[in-house]
Amino acid sequence: MSSPSSPSPLLRIGLITIVLLTGLTMLGSVMILSMSLLRDSQSGDSPPDLMPVILTAASLLLIGSLLAHNVRIVWRHWHRPSPEPAYLAPLSVPSALALFGLWLLALFTATLLYATPVLRWITIPAYLVAIGLPVYVLLRLSIGGRHLLHRWRVWLTFSMGMTLSPFLAVLVEGSMFLLVIMIMLISFLSANAQNALRLSALAEQLEQMELTEATLMQIASLLNQPLIFLFGMLFLAIFTPLVEEIAKSLAIWLHVSRLRSPWHGFALGALAGAGFGLVESAWAAVIPDETWGAALTIRAATSAMHILTTALTGWGIGYWLSGRSKAAVGLGYGLAIGIHALWNLSVLVIVSVAIRLLVLPDDPGNLILSTLLGLLALGTIGLLILITPVALWFINRHLRSLSESGL
Numbered sequence: 001m002s003s004p005s006s007p008s009p010l011l012r013i014g015l016i017t018i019v020l021l022t023g024l025t026m027l028g029s030v031m032i033l034s035m036s037l038l039r040d041s042q043s044g045d046s047p048p049d050l051m052p053v054i055l056t057a058a059s060l061l062l063i064g065s066l067l068a069h070n071v072r073i074v075w076r077h078w079h080r081p082s083p084e085p086a087y088l089a090p091l092s093v094p095s096a097l098a099l100f101g102l103w104l105l106a107l108f109t110a111t112l113l114y115a116t117p118v119l120r121w122i123t124i125p126a127y128l129v130a131i132g133l134p135v136y137v138l139l140r141l142s143i144g145g146r147h148l149l150h151r152w153r154v155w156l157t158f159s160m161g162m163t164l165s166p167f168l169a170v171l172v173e174g175s176m177f178l179l180v181i182m183i184m185l186i187s188f189l190s191a192n193a194q195n196a197l198r199l200s201a202l203a204e205q206l207e208q209m210e211l212t213e214a215t216l217m218q219i220a221s222l223l224n225q226p227l228i229f230l231f232g233m234l235f236l237a238i239f240t241p242l243v244e245e246i247a248k249s250l251a252i253w254l255h256v257s258r259l260r261s262p263w264h265g266f267a268l269g270a271l272a273g274a275g276f277g278l279v280e281s282a283w284a285a286v287i288p289d290e291t292w293g294a295a296l297t298i299r300a301a302t303s304a305m306h307i308l309t310t311a312l313t314g315w316g317i318g319y320w321l322s323g324r325s326k327a328a329v330g331l332g333y334g335l336a337i338g339i340h341a342l343w344n345l346s347v348l349v350i351v352s353v354a355i356r357l358l359v360l361p362d363d364p365g366n367l368i369l370s371t372l373l374g375l376l377a378l379g380t381i382g383l384l385i386l387i388t389p390v391a392l393w394f395i396n397r398h399l400r401s402l403s404e405s406g407l
Contacts, residue, residue: 051114051123052287058124059282062132063162070155077152086154090145091137091393099137103300106130111293123288127296131285134300135278138307142270142392146400149264153255157268160251161275161310169247173240180231236348241340245333248276248310252317262328263399265318266311270392273310277303301381304388305343309336311392315399343384349377 077084091099106129113119113126148154251272252265259265281299285292316332319325353374357367 051120054124055127055286055288056283058128059131059286062128063279063282066162067159070152070159073155074152077150084151085147085149086151087147088140088144091140096137099133103130103133103137106133107293107296110288110296114288114292127285127288130296131281131299132278135274135281135303135307138304138389138392139270139274141389142274142307142311142396143267145396146263148267149255149258153258154268154271157251157255157271158275160254161248161272162279163275164250165244165247165272165276166279168250169244172243172247176239177235180235232348232352233345237341237345240344241337244276245309245313245336245340248272248306249313249317249333251275252310252314256317256321259318259321261322261399262315262318263402265314265316265321266395266399267314269311269314269317270307272314273307274303276310277306280306301385301388302343304392305340305384308388308392309340311395312336312339315395339384342380346377346380346384349373350381353377 106126109126110123110130114123249269249272252259252268255268259268281303285295285299313332313336316328316330316335319328319332353370356370
């Protein structure tokens with residue numbers, strides 16, 4: 001029988017971090033849910049007002065449960081090591097259709113019942129299914145069909161994608177965002193004396209919750225400033241993809257001594273991207289409203305983008321570590337950042353078009369230009385949504401065939 005293995009200091013730190021986050025997410029879920037129910041009983045607020053809080057607690061409970069499962073697997077491996085590989089079955093056509101139907105059912109259930117007092121509790125599991133099921137299906141497309149590395153490495157990679165990667169990305173992006181906002185605000189105020197008065201009046205209206213049509217027009221006019229659009233383009237289409245793709249890839253580098261093929265790098269990248277996409281989607285879609293169904297659909301597509309980009313980064317790392325060209329690492333990162341940037345830029349264009357149509361609704365030239373840009377951006381996102389699952393399936397199949405042939 002194998003003796004208990006001694007984990008490296010880096011892995012010890014990673015496991016301790018995950019244990020702490022597991023406890024925090026579980027405790028946070030219970031506290032948020034308890035406080036929301038207490039508030040409901042004391043103030044008599046309507047149930048839909050509490051749904052974002054309850055959904056946040058449910059998301060924390062889901063994430064905490066997955067992290068706890070990872071801790072159990074890693075702990076068991078370090079005390080009773082065994083060469084137990086992870087395996088995820090490939091996705092057949094009947095299974096794909098059944099899972100897609102289940103996702104649609106969850107999507108429609110969450111959209112239709114969120115504001116119904118009697119049936120609102122059905123929204124909670126429907127929301128979790130609508131968020132988690134696409135990630136599971138995409139993982140089966142990405143890595144199904146062949147044994148991976150040890151189960152504890154697979155789960156640790158997934159957990160790092162849910163914890164370390166989002167934390168670092170938010171930390172770096174938030175710091176840079178605040179810094180640039182301060183610089184832009186100073187530049188905006190110094191450019192024109194009237195700008196200070198506009199901001200002051202807008203702040204007073206927002207402080208008094210005067211969200212009139214005129215107030216919304218003022219907000220849209222400020223957001224339509226060329227400097228703000230340029231900042232949004234640089235931040236969302238360049239800086240954010242760069243930071244997030246580097247942060248997501250850290251979980252792959254954690255196993256750098258074990259990677260011996262492009263296939264394993266691709267698989268670990270898909271797992272790290274899946275963890276990141278799951279957490280991001282869980283936090284970005286907790287506010288139910290009339291557009292909730294569209295938000296959940298977009299979150300599924302965004303998870304697919306995260307899985308594909310990080311898997312491409314992992315492919316590049318695995319290709320290099322298998323004794324081939326170092327340029328593959330740069331190619332993997334370049335493809336990942338490029339796809340991510342194209343996605344974010346398309347979203348930014350759609351938002352900008354909506355703002356331009358709100359600010360200048362009667363300008364024929366603006367209408368034509370906005371329509372063309374909006375259709376181009378929507379077409380780009382639609383194409384990425386269609387291509388991503390097919391690309392994941394094809395690359396997985398191709399890399400598995402190469403790995404099985406010893407290439």
